[in-house]
Amino acid sequence: MTNWSMVVDLDKCVACQGCSIACRFENNTPVVSPEEAALGRSILWNDVLPMPINPTEDIGEYPHSRRRYLTRPCMHCENPPCVKVCPVQATYRDEEGIVRQNYDRCIGCRFCTVACPYGVRYFNWETPSWSPEMARHLSPERVVGQGSLEGPAVRPKGVVEKCTFCIHRLQKARARAESEEREFRAEEYTPACVQTCTAKARFFGDMDDVTATASILASSPRAFRVLEDVGTHPKVIYLQEG
Amino acid sequence: MLKADQKDKDKLIKPLFETGRTYWVTIAILLAIIGWALYMYYRQLTLGMKVTGMQRPVYWGVYMVNFIFFIGISHAGTLISAILRVTGAEWRRPITRVAEAITAFALIVGSLQIIIDMGRPDRLLSVILNGRLQSPILWDVLSVTAYFLGSITYLYLPVIPDAALLRDNLPPYSPAWRKRLYSIMALGWRGNRTQWIRLEKAIAVMAVLIIPIAVSVHTIISWILATTVQPGWHSTIFGPYFVVGAIFSGIGALFIAMTIVRWKLKLEEYITEKQYNNLGLIFITMSAVWMYFTYAEHMIITAGQEVYEFPVLTSKLWGDYAVSFWVMVALMVVSFWIMVIPRLISKTAKRFLVFQPRFTTGAVLLAVVTGYYLVTDSTIPGLSGINPETLFFLVRGSLLVELLFVGLGVAKWFKTRLVAATTVAGVMVVIGMWLERWNIIIPTMTHPYLVSWAEYHPTITEVALTAGSVALFIFMFLVFFKLFPIISIWEVAEGRVIDAERAKVTIPMPEASGIKERLRGKGIRKARG
Structure with a gap:
């Protein structure tokens, strides 16, 4: 069984936010007005955060300040607090370790958004909207099943959404392999943020495959995880700067 | 035919059929507020939750505060009246129905908050169809539903004999539907022995x-809250802390309701000082336990100073939430004071200067002046030579002493006004407990781990829905008590029989000891030497 995960080398990351933009276009995240954005209602499945994001530690005075950046997709935790609290199983962890979100079942109680310590979950405060030019370029991709609607499908208002590691790309890659009657290889599946990364700081792959690049990098002495102490067992691994 | 006592007929049955203008005006005002809230809710449904002040990371706001608050209020009734019934506290009789009605209606309004808070209320049924028992929300759905069904049953059971009593004692001018209503509600109650045994058994169970x-x-x-890992919530103390707070706020709400019905329907003979005094003692206990929990919770965070948890606390102590936090503390301390101190000072306290009105007035004036200097931070004439640090403590210290004297004077005034003191304390605690829920939810929501700290300001939608919820609660209360007597007639009548029986007990005391006079002072008249 595959166990998808991501490694981010912070030494290479230039904080260009290309990942955030690639994600936005890949996954049809709605655009909000500047006023709404000022209220913190913009939706960025992959965000680039200044660290520390809050004044919990001293970063010094300019020009001797130590400002760092952290690019943050969903951690796809092995012990996901969001999945534990969902009353209707609208969010769940599939057998390949991806924490998924079903827009057709979510009741909008926002317990998962409250429970997630990484802030990776976003709520649709209004019906998603795009300017006519942007609306023409919405991705038609979607992941549909019996009573489920996932992936980049345009969300209704009042539901929660989150990073899915571009789950539709996995399904497409599998389908292609099947139609060409050959075995599916892990390298065929890459999320948009990994594909677009300017500095090639992101690595994606099957953690159960010890020969995969991501898997090898994960055993680096520089490897760490964000908020390791809250017991979520995050799966996205970062490589420390310097 | 069941017969009602003439006094009960005049005081309890008659008001059910005679409605004054104040009643209709109140109902109209309440309906107007509910209508406004309904309109605002319709707006929220069509425009989305963006009309609220909620945002990222404050995913839960006033609706959640209201939810916890109303469910807390609901502990007034059933729990209190059940505990008092089980322990055989006779004085509970006149207040059980008010308490049980508060429970039922607060539960309805409380559960409504969750539906208001949902992004997709149209998928409500999904909670049952696709429910995951591992989610704390499902636990809540189950326990609140069980509590609601239990409370409704527990409210209804003692209504049965009263409904039969009403059925048999309707005034001639009452409309026909009322007769039908009471006949149905009475379930063929005739008051025979088997029925009484069954009823008593059912209520006891x-x-x-x-x-x-x-x-x-x-x-x-x-x-x-506590099952999440959010800073400030992940605490083992939350379970008992919330239960104590709920009972505490419930008694507060009960005091307000008791005083209003007592005053409006002139029920001084039914709801006496005894109910206020005894319930007040439970209230004091709950207040003390609540303060202990609050202190323990904050003390541990202070000592730990964890990176993420400590900012939540400091935002309450001197940050964005300092006002709501310290107002809550002040309300709790003052309500505790006016419940406890009047019980401690003696009747002859006015011999002492500190208890005299002129002294209190002086202290109030001084406190106002000191408070003015403290708030405006202006220089105090004649004290400019003192170094600022000494002045800092001097001003605050003297304000504290002045307030202490004001408190003593107020306590003396409340000494002879038990009902007033209790009601004021009730109002304070209801407000204080709403603030407590606010202080638990909002500071944690605004200080998450990996999202930048935020501010939360409720919008007019949230204000409207809160006002509408309170109005709905009062509305249900008023309508219910237009249909059913506010005091359980049969229980009070039963209490009278028990009292009369107890009064016949002979106390073996020689007349010369003056015991008769002493007992008379305590309201026991029939003691025989």
């Missing part, structure tokens, strides 16, 4: 069953 359910309800509500 319900009273015992309801206590663990009530405890579970607020424990589980606290677990919604």
Whole structure:
């Protein structure tokens, strides 16, 4: 069984936010007005955060300040607090370790958004909207099943959404392999943020495959995880700067 | 034919059929507020939750505060009246129905908050169809539903004999539908021996069953917060802390309701100082336990100073939430003071200067002046030579002493006004407990781990829906008590029989000891030497 995960080398990351933009276009995240954005209602499945994001530690005075950046997709935790609290199983962890979100079942109680310590979950405060030019370029991709609607499908208002590691790309890659009657290889599946990364700081792959690049990098002495102490067992691994 | 006592007929049955203008005006005002809230809710449904002040990371706001608050209020009734029934506290009789009605209606309004808070209320049924028992929300759905069904049953059972009494004692001018209503509600009650035994058994079973359910309800509500890892919520103390707070705010709400019905329907003979005094003692206990929990919770965070948890606390102590936090503390301390201190000072206290009105007036004036200097931070004439640090403590210290004297004077005034003191304390605690829920939810929401700290300001939609919820609560209360007597007639009548029986007990005391006079002073008249 595959166990998808991501490694981010912070030494290479230039904080260009290309990942955030690639994600936005890949996954049809709605655009909000500047006023709404000022209220913190913009939706960025992959965000680039200044660290520390809050004044919990001293970063010094300019020009001797130590400002760092952290690019943050969903951690796809092995012990996901969001999945534990969902009353209707609208969010769940599939057998390949991806924490998924079903827009057709979510009741909008926002317990998962409250429970997630990484802030990776976003709520649709209004019906998603795009300017006519942007609306023409919405991705038609979607992941549909019996009573489920996932992936980049345009969300209704009042539901929660989150990073899915571009789950539709996995399904497409599998389908292609099947139609060409050959075995599916892990390298065929890459999320948009990994594909677009300017500095090639992101690595994606099957953690159960010890020969995969991501898997090898994960055993680096520089490897760490964000908020390791809250017991979520995050799966996205970062490589420390310097 | 069941017969009602003439006094009960005049005081309890008559008001059900005679409605004054104040009643209709109140109903109209309440309906107007509810209508406004409905319109605002319709707006929220069509425009989305963006009309609220909620945002990222404050995903839960006033609706959640209201939810916990109303479910807390609901502990007034059933739990209190059940505990008092189980322990055989005779004085409970006149207040059980008010308490039980508060429970039922607060539960309805409380559960409504969750539906208001949902992004997709149209998928409500999904909670049952696709429910995951591992989620604390499902635990809540189960325990609140059980509590609601239990409370409704527990409210209804003692209504049966009263409905029969009403059926048989309707005034001639009452409309026909009322006769039908009471006949149905009475379930063919004729008051025979078998029926009484069954009723008593059913009430006794319900009273015992309801206590663990009530405890579970607020424990589980606290677990919604405590099962997450958010800073400030992940605490083992939350279960008992919330239960105590719930009972505390419930008694506060009960005091307000008791005083209003007592005053409006002139029920001084039914709801006496005894009810206020005894319930007041439970209230004081709850207040003390609540303060202990609050102190323990904040003290541990202070000592730990964890990176993420400590900012939540400091935002309460001197940050964005300092006002709501210190107002809450002040309300709790003052309500505790006016409940406890008047009980401690003696009747002859006015001999001492500090208890005299002119002294209190002086202290009030001084406190106002000191407070003015403290707030405006202006220089005090004649004290400019003192170094600022000494002045800092001097001003605050003297304000504290002045307030202490004001408190003593107020306590003396409340000494002879038990009902007033209790009601004021009730109002304070209801407001204070709403603020407590606010202080638990909002500071944690605004200080998450990996999202930048935020501010939260409720919008007019949230204000409207809060006002509408309170109005709905009062509305249901008023309508219910237009249909059913506010005091359980049969229970009070039963209490009278028991009292009369107890009064015949002979106390073996020689007349010369003056025991008769002493007992008379305590309201016991029939003691025979």
